[in-house]
Amino acid sequence: MVERLTHGGDLDAAALKYAIPKADWLDLSTGINPVPYPIGHIPPEAWNRLPDTETEASLLEAARAYYGVPERAIIVAGPGTQALIQWLPRLIPTGRVAVMGPTYMEHAHCWRGAGHAVIDAPVDGPLPDNKDIIVIVNPNNPDGARRDPAALAAHARADQLVVVDEAFADTDPALSVIGQAGKPGLIVLRSFGKFFGLAGVRLGFAVGPPAQLEALAEALGPWPVAGPALTIGTLAMTDANWIDRARRRLARDAARLDEVMAAWTGPAVGGTDFFRLYNTGETDLHSRLAAMGIWTRVFANHPSLIRLGLPPDDAGFARLTAALN
Numbered sequence: 233m234v235e236r237l238t239h240g241g242d243l244d245a246a247a248l249k250y251a252i253p254k255a256d257w258l259d260l261s262t263g264i265n266p267v268p269y270p271i272g273h274i275p276p277e278a279w280n281r282l283p284d285t286e287t288e289a290s291l292l293e294a295a296r297a298y299y300g301v302p303e304r305a306i307i308v309a310g311p312g313t314q315a316l317i318q319w320l321p322r323l324i325p326t327g328r329v330a331v332m333g334p335t336y337m338e339h340a341h342c343w344r345g346a347g348h349a350v351i352d353a354p355v356d357g358p359l360p361d362n363k364d365i366i367v368i369v370n371p372n373n374p375d376g377a378r379r380d381p382a383a384l385a386a387h388a389r390a391d392q393l394v395v396v397d398e399a400f401a402d403t404d405p406a407l408s409v410i411g412q413a414g415k416p417g418l419i420v421l422r423s424f425g426k427f428f429g430l431a432g433v434r435l436g437f438a439v440g441p442p443a444q445l446e447a448l449a450e451a452l453g454p455w456p457v458a459g460p461a462l463t464i465g466t467l468a469m470t471d472a473n474w475i476d477r478a479r480r481r482l483a484r485d486a487a488r489l490d491e492v493m494a495a496w497t498g499p500a501v502g503g504t505d506f507f508r509l510y511n512t513g514e515t516d517l518h519s520r521l522a523a524m525g526i527w528t529r530v531f532a533n534h535p536s537l538i539r540l541g542l543p544p545d546d547a548g549f550a551r552l553t554a555a556l557n
Contacts (some may be wrong), residue, residue: 268429304414314437327364
C-alpha cells in the first residue's frame with residue numbers, strides 16, 4: 233500500500249489501539265461540521281446515469297453564487313479539494329514554493345512530490361516576495377491564523393502564483409479572497425464537505441484565471457464529479473436558510489467548547505468555528521480522552537497542543553464534560 237500522511241478521523245487505528253468499537257467513539261478529530269446538510273431523496277438517475285452537462289452547469293452556477301465568484305474567474309469542480317491539491321503542482325512549472333505553516337501537511341507533500349523546491353515559511357511571518365509560488369491556508373489549520381484577503385491578492389502576479397486554501401472560510405465570507413479571483417497568479421481552493429458536513433461526498437472547487445484553471449479541468453477529465461455529488465452540492469449551496477442557521481450554530485458551539493475546555497486547558501490558543509486548538513502543557517489529554525472513547529487530534533511536532541472538533545449535540549458535549557471531570 234502507498235504510505236499516506238496521518239490526518240484526523242482515522243477511527244480504525246483508534247478502535248484497534250483502545251479496543252473500543254468504532255460505533256462507540258465520539259470523533260472530535262476532524263474539522264468537519266458535525267451536523268450535516270440533510271440530503272434527502274436523490275433521484276435514481278443521479279446514480280445510474282453518467283453526469284450530464286446541464287447538471288454540472290447547475291452545480292457550478294450554484295457554487296458561483298454561494299462563493300461570490302466574479303465573472304472574470306473560472307470555477308472548476310473536482311472530486312474533493314484533496315484531488316485539486318494533488319493535481320495543481322503537476323500542472324505548474326517547477327519552481328520555488330513557500331508553504332506558510334505549520335498547516336495542512338498535504339500541501340507541502342504534494343508540491344514536493346511533483347518536483348518543486350518547497351520551503352517552510354512561518355504562518356505568522358511576512359508573505360515572501362521572492363518565490364515562484366506561495367501556498368497559504370486562510371484561516372489556517374490548525375491554529376486558525378487569519379490573513380487580510382487584500383494582502384494575499386496583492387502578492388499574486390503573473391510571475392508569482394498565490395494559492396489560497398479557504399477550506400474553513402465558509403463561516404466568515406469576508407475573509408475570502410475570491411472577490412479578487414480572475415487576476416493573474418491567484419488560485420483559490422474551496423471545500424464543500426467541511427461546512428456542509430458531507431466529507432464523503434468528495435466535492436471541492438478551484439477558482440482562478442483561465443491559464444491554470446483550464447489546464448486543471450483538462451487534467452480532471454470528463455465526469456470529475458459524481459452524479460449524486462452534483463445533485464447534493466446544488467441543493468446545499470442554494471439553501472440560504474440552512475446556511476445561515478449552520479453559521480450561527482457553529483459559532484455558538486465553538487464558544488461552548490471553549491467554555492467546556494477552559495477549566496482544563498485555559499483559553500483556546502487558536503482555531504476556527506469548525507475546530508479549536510488548546511495547550512495541554514505536560515498533560516496527555518489525548519490519551520486520557522481516547523481511553524474513554526473520545527478521539528482528538530494531536531501533532532507529533534507540537535506535543536502540548538490538542539485540536540478538538542465540535543461535538544454534534546448536547547449528548548456529545550455532556551460526554552466530553554464528564555470525561556474531563
